[in-house]
Amino acid sequence: MGEIPTNSKSIFVLITFLFITIGFTWLYIHFSSTIKDEPVEETIELKYSKKGLYLYPRYEILVSNSDRPSTVSKEQFESIEAGDTISGYMKNKDTFVTEKDIQFEKLLGIPILIALYLVVFIFGAGLLKNTTFIKNKLAYKNIVQKIFMTSLLTLLGLYLLTGLILIALITTNIFHKINPWNQTEVTATVLGGDHNETRSQRGASYTTYELFLHFQDQEGNDYITKKAVTGTTYNKYDLGESIPLIYRNNNADDTFIATKSANEIWPAFLNLYTFFIGFYLFSVFAMIRGWRKKKKRQQEKDTALHNTI
Structure with a gap:
């Protein structure tokens, strides 16, 4: 990755991501601390499974006093029937949520938070290592460089892992689709x-x-x-x-x-799934190709240096 230039545009990007990260962190903390403020019991009006085009089935219920469906685990789904009551929480006056809903929203928020903090660290360290003070202090420069590279590689790993998980789920679904036995x-x-x-x-x-x-x-x-x-x-x-x-x-x-x-x-x-998969595979191919080109140039440079010696 090239150097991040120390200019007003880069500083603006850093400040923008910093405010977004702080705001999302506040929202996550506020959600976690207040979502269970209003516990209720509602009557189940309908239960059904929900199956997308590419992923595994999920299980949803419609309850009284809620305009949106709520999710439950498979075990809970099999043990309840329409007319039963279920415990949960009112997210707002028209939305009932279960423990499964809360767990999912928290689980979804964690990688987003991690990605935002990593972007802030990458831009912050990238800008910091180009300052005169850091350049003149070798020990500080090495520390900032390690923070920069660790954040960058972690963000890259998170991106690759997310794509691989999604591809694995879609591949599993396709296998079940074409398996006539x-x-x-x-x-x-x-x-x-x-x-x-x-x-x-x-x-x-x-x-x-x-x-x-x-x-x-x-x-x-x-x-x-x-x-x-x-x-x-x-x-x-x-x-x-x-x-x-x-x-x-x-x-x-x-x-x-x-x-x-x-x-x-x-x-x-x-659709969006295939667009993401296509973009993901193209980006992975581009990264591998770029890495191989860089490695080849480095080998050519080392060979030329060895020949001159």
């Missing part, structure tokens, strides 16, 4: 649908589609799943119609649409 095909009924459009300031939009489906496994057990689908599949089936569905024999909540046309499949490759 652990699948059963059934006919599900469309109970409803939902779509969410996210539009940017420049007018671009990204829409996700989900269908509420009811089906029975081979033993006659009833299941309700909220299944992510492509726009083609979403528009193909109306309320009350039958739709072919596949579930894993050892986990009936892990479902896949038995698509009958390529037009239902290819839109699944044009």
Whole structure:
């Protein structure tokens, strides 16, 4: 990585990230200390599994006095039914959260906090090591350089680890999708649908589609799943119609649409997940290529120096 120039632009970037980091830290601490201020018990109105296009199934419930679904563990999901009461907390007057929700939000916030602090350390150390005072003090310069490199390598490791975990989850899901020896095909009924459009300031939009489906496994057990689908599949089936569905024999909540046309499949490759994976793989390739070029130049320089001696 090149030197970070000591100029007003770099200082502005450092100050910006510093304020963002302080603000996010305050939000995280405030959330952790106040989220359980209002414990309640609510009645479960509906429970269902939620299965995306690429990741493993999750388990959600809808309760009274809450406009948003809440998540529960698989073990808790299997032990509760509609009409039961469940303990949790009111995040605000219209949002009920469970322990699972709180754990997820905290878990999501930790790597974001780590990444923000690492960026601050990288920019701070990068600017500091170029000051006259540090340049003239070898011991201080070595310390600042170690902080800079440690922060940079840790941030890089966090980025690589995040991408590898996501790729592993997607690969596992694809394996289950194409593994016919652990699948059963059934006919599900469309109970409803939902779509969410996210539009940017420049007018671009990204829409996700989900269908509420009811089906029975081979033993006659009833299941309700909220299944992510492509726009083609979403528009193909109306309320009350039958739709072919596949579930894993050892986990009936892990479902896949038995698509009958390529037009239902290819839109699944044009979304934020595939964009991130594509960007991630390209960036890893670029880093490896850059590292190899740098190593080759260093070897050529060492060879030239050896020949002159």
